[in-house]
Amino acid sequence: xxxxxxxNQKGGVAKTTTAVNxxxxxxELGKKVLLxxxxxxxxxxxxxxxxxxxxxxxxxxxxxxxxxxxxxxKDSKVKGxxxxxxTVELAGAERVLANEAGREIVLKKKLASLxxxxxxxxxxxxxxxxxxxxxxLTASREVFIPVETKILALNGLVTLVSTINLVKKKLxxxxxxxxxxxxxxxxxxxxxxxxxxxLRARFGSKVFRTVIRENVxxxxxxxxxxxxxxxxxxxxGAQDYMNLALEVVLTEKQTDENSRxxx
Numbered sequence: 001x002x003x004x005x006x007x008n009q010k011g012g013v014a015k016t017t018t019a020v021n022x023x024x025x026x027x028e029l030g031k032k033v034l035l036x037x038x039x040x041x042x043x044x045x046x047x048x049x050x051x052x053x054x055x056x057x058x059x060x061x062x063x064x065x066x067x068x069x070x071x072x073x074k075d076s077k078v079k080g081x082x083x084x085x086x087t088v089e090l091a092g093a094e095r096v097l098a099n100e101a102g103r104e105i106v107l108k109k110k111l112a113s114l115x116x117x118x119x120x121x122x123x124x125x126x127x128x129x130x131x132x133x134x135x136x137l138t139a140s141r142e143v144f145i146p147v148e149t150k151i152l153a154l155n156g157l158v159t160l161v162s163t164i165n166l167v168k169k170k171l172x173x174x175x176x177x178x179x180x181x182x183x184x185x186x187x188x189x190x191x192x193x194x195x196x197x198x199l200r201a202r203f204g205s206k207v208f209r210t211v212i213r214e215n216v217x218x219x220x221x222x223x224x225x226x227x228x229x230x231x232x233x234x235x236x237g238a239q240d241y242m243n244l245a246l247e248v249v250l251t252e253k254q255t256d257e258n259s260r261x262x263x
Contacts, residue, residue, distance in 0.1 A: 002252070003111070003121045004178075005140040007164075010156045011127035013148040014183035016043045017218060018244075019124040021237070024227030025245035027080035031119040035076070037086035038136055039126040045085035048076050049225035052087040060089040062110050063135070064096045069110050078227060082118075094131040104171055107135040129163050137167040137175060144179040149186075149195040149211070154202070178251070181244065182211040210244040212237070 006019050016039065023033045037044040037059060042052060052058075061067040062084070073082050097103040111121065123136040137143065143164055147153050161177065168175040180203050186192045199207050212218075218237035221228050229238045 001114075001116050001118055001121065002142060003123070003140040004142045004144055005123045005125055005133075005136040006144050006146060007125040007133060007136065007160065008145055008147065008156065009127055009129045009133075009160055010148070010153075013146050013153075014212060014218075015127070015146045016047070016124055017221075018144070018146045018181055018183065018212070018241075019044055019122050020047050021218075021221075021228045021241040022244055022248070023120070023122050024076075024078050024081055025229055025242045026120055026248065027078055028229060028242070029245055029249060031080060031249070032117070033081045033120045033122065034073070034114070034118045035081065035083040036121065036123045036136075037084060038090070038123055038132050039086060040088050040091035041126075042086040042088065042090075043222075044124045045083065045087075047222045047225065048074070048083060050074060050083075050085045055085060055087060058087045058089065059084045060087060060093055063090075063093050063106055063132075068113060070113065078230070090132070097131055103131060104134050104138050108139040111139050129160070133163075134167060134171075137164060138171045140172075141174050142176055142178040144181055145177060146181045146183045146212075147195075147199065148184045149182050149192040149199075150184065151191060151195070153195055154198060177206060179248070180207045182207065184214050185211040186214045208244060208247055210240060210247050212240045212244070215240075 006015050008015055019035055023035045027033045057067050057072045062069050062072055072084050074085055076083050125133045125136045182196050213236045215235055215237040217232035217235040218228055221231045224231045228241055232238055
């Protein structure tokens with residue numbers, strides 16, 4: 001099982017769009033996928049038509065109480081894809097957890113019960129580097145970083161990578177940045193091309209070959225409560241996310257070998 005946190009402290013970089021559509025395309029490829037919404041804005045949950053007022057329990061109850069994660073899981077209506085929804089209550093979770101012993105590993109403990117139930121668990125982190133994001137990083141083996149191919153996109157990466165390295169050193173020695181996903185790419189502009197070149201020059205093979213192009217259908221997609229490959233299967237967005245999913249699947253063997261304990 002691969003546990004992957006999608007993280008970027010900057011908002012509006014297509015993080016949730018990537019979590020939803022990468023997860024759905026992995027499911028389309030026959031993988032069992034769980035999406036965990038860790039953002040109090042609950043955009044991932046809303047994408048699948050889940051209304052906060054209809055939820056009896058959410059990931060908030062898992063983090064701050066005795067609720068098991070299995071008790072909050074919802075069927076996404078996409079074959080092979082499930083999700084753990086969020087609500088605005090999650091905004092108060094960091095305050096509740098702040099005085100708890102082992103507050104950074106609460107989510108890791110909660111996910112242990114899932115064992116090998118899924119091929120992929122994708123954790124959609126909030127746009128911050130607070131305690132919830134630290135929990136996600138501690139519970140994961142990998143980090144994918146969606147990056148907007150616009151000006152200043154590289155600035156926040158330094159801070160994010162430093163935080164990831166600190167979590168790796170203090171809490172989770174197996175954690176690695178295994179993928180940087182260029183998003184909102186417009187090949188017609190010099191800016192997008194230059195940012196992509198800088199990403200590849202600085203991070204090399206960690207940058208996926210697939211880039212997620214600017215696409216009107218992707219912007220429309222959440223209204224449909226469907227992932228892009230079902231809403232607009234012939235669109236550039238559907239093609240890009242399926243290509244990304246195929247690229248992710250190709251790294252499975254390498255990732256499994258790297259995550260084995262050293263003799």
